[in-house]
Amino acid sequence: MDAIILQILNGLDxxxxxxxxxxxxxxxxxxxxxxxxxxxxxxxxxxFCAVTLSRILTLSHTVIDxxxxxxxxxxxxxxxxxxxxxxxxxxxxxxxxxxVPISILFAIPVMVGIGFAMERGLIKHFYKRPHAxxxxxxxxxxxxxxxIIKYFYGANPIPTPAPDAFRGSFDFGAMLxxxxxxxIYPYWRLVYFAFAAVIIGAVFAFLQFTTxxxxxxxxxxxxxxxxxxxxxxxxxxxxxxGIAAAVAGLAGVMYTxxxxxxxxxxxxxxxxxxxxxxxxxxxxxxxxxxxxxLLGILESFASMAIVLETLPGxxxxxxxLVAIIILLTRPRGLMGRKGVMEE
Amino acid sequence: MSNSKLTRRGLIKTGAxxxxxxxxxxxxxxxxxxxGYLNAPQGDTVTLGFNVPQSGPYADEGADELRAYELAVExxxxxxxxxMMNTFTSKALQGNGILGKKVEYVTGDTQTKSDAARxxxxxxxxxxxxxxxTGGSSSGVAVAVQAxxxxxxxxxxxxLTHSNDTTGKDRRANGFRHFFNSYMSGAxxxxxxxxxxxxxxxxxxxxxDYNWGYTTEEAVKxxxxxxxxxxxxxxxxxxxxxxxxxxIAPVLQSGADTLVLNHYGGNxxxxxxNAVQFGLRDKQVNGKDFQIIVPLYSxxxxxxxxxxxxxxxxxxxxxxxxxxxxxKAFVQSFGTKYGFPPSQAAHTCYVQALLYAxxxxxxxxxxxxxxxxxxxxxxxxxxxxxxxxxxxxxxxxFKDVLVVKGKENPTSExxxxxxxxxxxxxxxxxxxxxxxFAGGSLGTCNPGA
Numbered sequence: 001m002d003a004i005i006l007q008i009l010n011g012l013d014x015x016x017x018x019x020x021x022x023x024x025x026x027x028x029x030x031x032x033x034x035x036x037x038x039x040x041x042x043x044x045x046x047x048f049c050a051v052t053l054s055r056i057l058t059l060s061h062t063v064i065d066x067x068x069x070x071x072x073x074x075x076x077x078x079x080x081x082x083x084x085x086x087x088x089x090x091x092x093x094x095x096x097x098x099x100v101p102i103s104i105l106f107a108i109p110v111m112v113g114i115g116f117a118m119e120r121g122l123i124k125h126f127y128k129r130p131h132a133x134x135x136x137x138x139x140x141x142x143x144x145x146x147x148i149i150k151y152f153y154g155a156n157p158i159p160t161p162a163p164d165a166f167r168g169s170f171d172f173g174a175m176l177x178x179x180x181x182x183x184i185y186p187y188w189r190l191v192y193f194a195f196a197a198v199i200i201g202a203v204f205a206f207l208q209f210t211t212x213x214x215x216x217x218x219x220x221x222x223x224x225x226x227x228x229x230x231x232x233x234x235x236x237x238x239x240x241x242g243i244a245a246a247v248a249g250l251a252g253v254m255y256t257x258x259x260x261x262x263x264x265x266x267x268x269x270x271x272x273x274x275x276x277x278x279x280x281x282x283x284x285x286x287x288x289x290x291x292x293x294l295l296g297i298l299e300s301f302a303s304m305a306i307v308l309e310t311l312p313g314x315x316x317x318x319x320x321l322v323a324i325i326i327l328l329t330r331p332r333g334l335m336g337r338k339g340v341m342e343e
Numbered sequence: 344m345s346n347s348k349l350t351r352r353g354l355i356k357t358g359a360x361x362x363x364x365x366x367x368x369x370x371x372x373x374x375x376x377x378x379g380y381l382n383a384p385q386g387d388t389v390t391l392g393f394n395v396p397q398s399g400p401y402a403d404e405g406a407d408e409l410r411a412y413e414l415a416v417e418x419x420x421x422x423x424x425x426x427m428m429n430t431f432t433s434k435a436l437q438g439n440g441i442l443g444k445k446v447e448y449v450t451g452d453t454q455t456k457s458d459a460a461r462x463x464x465x466x467x468x469x470x471x472x473x474x475x476x477t478g479g480s481s482s483g484v485a486v487a488v489q490a491x492x493x494x495x496x497x498x499x500x501x502x503l504t505h506s507n508d509t510t511g512k513d514r515r516a517n518g519f520r521h522f523f524n525s526y527m528s529g530a531x532x533x534x535x536x537x538x539x540x541x542x543x544x545x546x547x548x549x550x551x552d553y554n555w556g557y558t559t560e561e562a563v564k565x566x567x568x569x570x571x572x573x574x575x576x577x578x579x580x581x582x583x584x585x586x587x588x589x590x591i592a593p594v595l596q597s598g599a600d601t602l603v604l605n606h607y608g609g610n611x612x613x614x615x616x617n618a619v620q621f622g623l624r625d626k627q628v629n630g631k632d633f634q635i636i637v638p639l640y641s642x643x644x645x646x647x648x649x650x651x652x653x654x655x656x657x658x659x660x661x662x663x664x665x666x667x668x669x670x671k672a673f674v675q676s677f678g679t680k681y682g683f684p685p686s687q688a689a690h691t692c693y694v695q696a697l698l699y700a701x702x703x704x705x706x707x708x709x710x711x712x713x714x715x716x717x718x719x720x721x722x723x724x725x726x727x728x729x730x731x732x733x734x735x736x737x738x739x740x741f742k743d744v745l746v747v748k749g750k751e752n753p754t755s756e757x758x759x760x761x762x763x764x765x766x767x768x769x770x771x772x773x774x775x776x777x778x779x780f781a782g783g784s785l786g787t788c789n790p791g792a
Contacts, residue, residue: 003596010589068754071663071674071684076754155402157612159649169622181595181628186620189588258620259585259613260647264400268585303589305578305597315589316581 002173002182007300009172013189013258015296016196017043020251021269022276022288023200024244030220030283031237034123035131037139040270041146042245045114046252047261048149049107051158054099057083098163100256107253108246115245119238142266150263157260162188166257188257195254199247200289206243207285216240220283275323281336291334295319380710381496381791382472389444389709391416391696392473394464394488395502397452400609401480404643404688408478408502409450410681411689415696418676419446426676427697430669430725435704442703453479457487464488468495474709475500477695480688482506482555489518496791498711500695503660503688505607505639507558510739511780516788517711519718519738521698522691523771525555526779528638528658529562531744531766533570535656540601540634542571547599549590549614551606552579559605561779563638567603575599580610587614591621600628603636611637612647619651640747643686645759652749652759659745661690661727662762670727684757694726698733712788730768736775738785744771 021043028036060079068076083092095102122141126134161167166187173183207213219226219233226233252261259265276295280287301307302318314321326334384390393412396405417423421438428436440446449471451463460479467473476492477500479485485504492499493515501509501520505528510520536544546567550556556579564574575597580590591614594602602623606614618624618635626633640657663674663684673693677685685693698718706713719735728742747760773780 003593006592006596007589010592013588014586070755071757072678150402155398155400156643157609157647159612159616159647159651161649167620168625169620181626184592184595184621184626186588186622188620258588258617260616260649262400262609262647265585268583300589305576305593308578316583 002178003304003306004301005172005176006183006185007304008297009183009185009189011297011300012193012293013296014299015293016193017251017255017269017292018273018276018296019289019292020196020199021248021273022280022292023203023285024248024251025273025277026280026283026285026288027203027240027244027247029277030285031216031240032119032123032127034127035134035138036123037135037270037274038118038142038145039138039244039248040266040268040273041142042111042114042248042266043252043255043269044146044149044261044263044266046107046111046249047160047256047265048153048252049110049249050100050103050160050253050256051153051261053103053106054096054160057081057096057099057102059083100160100162100253103253104250107249111246111249112242114249115242116238118245119241123241124238142270146263146266153263155263157262159260160256162191162257166191192254192258196251199250203243203247204285212236212239272319275319279323279326279333281333283337284333284335287333287335294334295322298322379790379792380708380712382468382474384444384472384474384709387444388447389441390471390473391446391448391699392451392464392467392471392476393448393478393692394451394453394460394467394476395478395692396455396480396484397450399453399455401455404480404503404641404686405453405478407643407686407689408480408692411677411685411693412448412478412696414677414680415693415700416446416448419697419700423680424672424676427669427673427693427726430672431697431701432724433701433705435701436697437704441700442707442709446700449473453481453484453488455481455484457483460484460488461491464491465495468492468497473497475699475714477699478502478692479504482509483553485509485520486513486554489513489515493517493786493789496711496789498699498714500699502692502695503641504555505559506555507562507779508554508783510737511558512782514737514783514785516715516738516785519695519698519733519740521695521733521740523658523660523742523744524739525559525562525638526773526777527744527771528559529564529566530771530773531658531746531764532563532636532638532656533566534766534770535746535764536567536636537570539656540631544572544601544631544634545575545597545599545629546572546601546603547575547594547597548577548603548605549587550577550579551582551610553582555607556605558779559638560603563603563605563636565779572601580606580614582610584610585613587617588621590614591618591623594618594623595626595628595633598628600631601634601636603638605638607639607641608644609647611639611644615648615651615655624654640760641687642757642759643688645749646756653751655749656763657747657749657760659747659760660687662687662745662747662760663690663757664762665727665745667725667727667729669725673727690727697726698723711790715788729765732768734775736785737780737783741768741772743768 060081062077065076065078070076169184169186174180276291280291302315395408418426453460464476475498479502482504485501489499499518507525550560637657640659645652702714702717706717721733724730731742744766746764748763750761
């Protein structure tokens with residue numbers, strides 16, 4: 001029982017990332033009809049927003065410490081962050097410690113801007129082209145973006161830790177009456193799950209309870225009619241692209257303490273996220289979220305030692321296996337709408 | 344009775360076709376017959392092929408290897424301060440290239456993929472006339488390129504490859520490894536772990552699901568079990584895995600009090616980060632503090648894991664903080680040229696380039712069979728690892744191994760590991776027919792002609 005609870009918990013944070021990326025993918029597909037293979041790159045760029053802000057906060061001037069030697073035997077050059085000069089060491093350290101949460105504020109305008117630039121500069125030229133063309137151009141764009149990041153940040157992962165207050169883990173087992181240490185869960189992963197829930201809730205609320213959201217939903221259902229009413233739906237869809245980019249970016253920012261970001265992390269999530277979208281149902285926002293969590297949890301269960309002993313290698317194919325079963329039994333996915341990608 | 348009528352015109356045509364074919368044939372297929380070996384250097388230069396990961400996940404390690412090779416070429420051609428050529432016990436190298444020929448080089452990108460690495464090595468041999476191939480940052484790549492070099496008939500001086508198989512079941516007469524291996528890591532680590540954590544431990548292994556992972560798991564398991572540890576479980580993890588939470592979460596439930604991460608590169612960074620996030624190091628199991636071990640450390644990878652490496656034991660082939668004359672000379676040369684200390688990958692590649700050049704000088708030829716003969720059983724010192732032997736039986740270097748620990752209070756971004764023990768070579772030496780290295784044979788050297 002404790003193992004099952006543990007794997008459900010594990011699946012939640014993985015599912016949170018899948019759900020956030022898949023949500024953005026579905027928003028773009030539902031509004032613009034574009035299959036965006038560069039969406040994983042947006043997740044990666046979001047993570048590198050956190051890296052960039054960490055580097056900005058730790059921009060330093062050099063002080064020579066005569067008492068210590070560097071590797072060549074010269075007096076050691078010690079980097080002192082400018083932030084110490086401005087706020088003092090204690091406050092400066094606290095700000096640096098909280099770099100990842102602070103990065104949210106930095107990432108939102110950056111990601112919205114990148115989203116706008118991507119949509120206006122490239123993707124809008126492919127609206128009327130076949131999906132295959134869209135996939136090729138966005139996949140190419142994803143490769144270009146990750147190579148740019150590798151050029152500036154290198155190929156190695158870059159550690160971007162969570163604030164000290166959220167390091168370590170919480171003993172769920174003890175709380176639920178199990179033996180100590182049987183169900184432990186890192187604090188930051190709980191934060192990630194809660195953050196994902198808030199973002200998903202905010203996107204749904206925005207679409208459901210605002211006039212803007214109502215128009216967007218109407219446009220998703222019947223773009224032509226909304227246009228005939230004199231509403232500039234294209235402008236709203238461009239804004240939605242920016243919002244989708246920001247959602248992916250924020251998912252990336254908050255993911256950095258879970259796994260040190262590297263240039264390839266977007267690709268690692270991309271294919272799985274597309275499977276999530278297809279399983280959830282093309283164009284279905286709630287389907288994307290549901291499938292994200294479902295597949296995240298299933299992936300966790302498939303990694304259990306007892307499962308691997310019985311079915312070696314199942315951890316590597318479980319998501320695709322489930323996708324095949326669901327598509328065979330429910331061709332439109334769990335919550336897919338009739339007519340989407342069926343012409 | 345033959346009906347063939349050889350005319351003058353026919354003879355000219357045939358000759359022209361044959362000549363054209365000869366000109367267009369790759370170098371590989373038109374070995375300089377009179378030299379008796381493939382890609383015999385023509386003119387006053389000799390070309391070496393540096394096959395390193397220039398793209399992909401190990402690109403940073405590959406860049407450091409390339410820096411080391413460029414430094415080695417500079418020193419071989421008489422430039423710079425000479426680096427380890429000044430401390431190397433063999434004095435055959437004079438700083439005038441190799442056998443009087445100026446050293447030039449071509450580079451290839453392994454991408455850390457066996458097929459890409461073989462293609463780039465093949466291109467350097469066939470198109471560029473490289474007489475020796477060296478480099479790499481993966482055992483899969485090393486084994487694949489080593490086999491190619493054996494078939495082609497050039498020497499392969501392996502870069503960073505730690506799997507037992509490189510000089511075990513996949514050993515080749517034309518291939519040589521300076522880097523240490525999984526067995527040596529296990530043999531060096533076990534006594535240190537016994538001292539630090541006792542002989543009553545329950546270990547849980549997470550192992551990268553490929554060649555290197557298997558041999559490392561086997562080596563660490565056998566050496567720790569021999570000192571009394573129990574292996575509770577050994578779970579394979581996909582090489583493409585990025586989030587290890589679902590593999591780490593069950594560790595405490597298993598009753599294990601020690602986690603061994605048989606991971607390298609991005610796998611190591613992520614699994615260690617996840618393990619620390621789960622608070623494993625703050626837990627007490629079986630009345631003992633929970634411990635994590637990383638059998639193969641790399642400074643470049645440790646940097647990716649950040650503060651998570653603090654206090655964690657592992658092993659390494661070489662470290663820039665060593666104070667022997669050879670290491671100091673290399674660190675001085677490399678640090679002055681590039682502004683930061685070299686990695687262990689850079690060290691092994693630099694040493695391999697010099698060892699190859701020295702072997703050619705001592706053999707008086709670039710002929711691979713002459714080089715093999717010069718390297719087999721060669722004993723040397725002054726290259727950073729103490730007295731070293733290139734064993735003839737398997738072409739594996741035998742030297743001291745470093746046990747290191749993540750430093751608690753690093754003074755810089757390079758100062759991440761501290762040397763805990765220099766394990767003497769006798770303790771990591773094994774018989775050529777040791778079971779962990781069984782199933783292979785060097786065969787005979789191939790000069791390619």
